[in-house]
Amino acid sequence: MDILKQRIAEQGVILSNQTLQLDALLNHQVDPKLIMEIGQEFARRFKEERITKVLTIESSGITVAFATALELGVPLVFARRKKTLTTDGEVWCERVPSFTKGIVTDILISKNVLSSQDRVLLIDDIIANGDAARGLIRILERAEAELAGVGVVVEKSFQAGARLIREMGYRFESIVAIKSLEGGAVQFESQ
Ligand code: G4P
Ligand code: NA
Ligand code: NA
Numbered sequence: 753m754d755i756l757k758q759r760i761a762e763q764g765v766i767l768s769n770q771t772l773q774l775d776a777l778l779n780h781q782v783d784p785k786l787i788m789e790i791g792q793e794f795a796r797r798f799k800e801e802r803i804t805k806v807l808t809i810e811s812s813g814i815t816v817a818f819a820t821a822l823e824l825g826v827p828l829v830f831a832r833r834k835k836t837l838t839t840d841g842e843v844w845c846e847r848v849p850s851f852t853k854g855i856v857t858d859i860l861i862s863k864n865v866l867s868s869q870d871r872v873l874l875i876d877d878i879i880a881n882g883d884a885a886r887g888l889i890r891i892l893e894r895a896e897a898e899l900a901g902v903g904v905v906v907e908k909s910f911q912a913g914a915r916l917i918r919e920m921g922y923r924f925e926s927i928v929a930i931k932s933l934e935g936g937a938v939q940f941e942s943q
Contacts, residue, residue: 753790753928755786756905756927757928759777759783760774760906769932770933771933772906772930774877774878774906778878778905778906779812787816787819788819791819791820791821792819793927794819794875794925794927798824798873798925803872804826804871805821805866805871805872805873806820806827806828806829807828807831807866807875807888808829808831808874808876809884810832812877814828816905817876820873824873827865829865831859831888832861833857833859833860834858834859842863843861843863844860844862844866844895845891846888846890846891848886859884868896868897870895870898871897871900872897872898873901873902874889874892875902876902876904877905878904878906878908879904879906879908879911879913880908880911881913882912885902885904885913885917886916899922901923901924902917903925904924905926906926906928906929907928908929910932914926926943928941
């Protein structure tokens with residue numbers, strides 16, 4: 753998606769060789785039209801997969817996951833970080849480290865919103881080491897829900913997350929993949 757590459761090149765801020773701040777278009781401010789186009793693209797790629805639910809994790813994955821779920825005509829479930837949990841029902845919980853925040857958090861999904869009948873599309877904004885995504889995948893496995901595939905807006909292909917998920921045998925799709933942030937420039941994979 754050339755428009756997304758252009759926006760990342762114009763509005764992304766390289767914070768280090770590993771980290772690209774995208775607050776102007778994904779993580780703080782969002783362009784609803786662009787997000788809707790990305791959701792339509794994910795829906796197009798996964799439309800034959802008999803998806804019953806889209807799953808993401810709060811907070812920045814929610815906009816794109818919502819756009820995808822709207823287009824597919826299925827519910828969106830967003831996993832919560834522990835501190836915001838208010839449900840008193842039973843929950844699935846996995847502990848994951850966070851690359852950017854340097855902390856460990858618990859991610860939770862109520863057992864009321866996920867079942868063994870579900871065929872799930874996992875959507876997220878950015879994948880680095882994939883700890884959050886793999887935590888969500890462990891919950892799906894414990895819930896005996898089926899994972900139809902994973903879609904992320906930005907894959908940092910110089911980090912391990914996307915590769916690890918593909919190696920687990922799951923379908924993995926990204927809208928754009930960044931192969932390097934070195935030398936103060938964003939270099940994209942040709943996709
Ligand atoms: P990982 O799962 O791929 O290993 O990433 P990790 O959980 O360590 O990432 C923690 C958060 O940092 C995630 O957002 C992830 O999207 C974000 N992140 C990782 N690398 C980058 C990067 O280069 N740029 C930006 N902008 N974000 C990055 P989160 O904790 O779910 O926070 P939120 O944004 O959803 O609130
Ligand atoms: Na994020
Ligand atoms: Na995220």
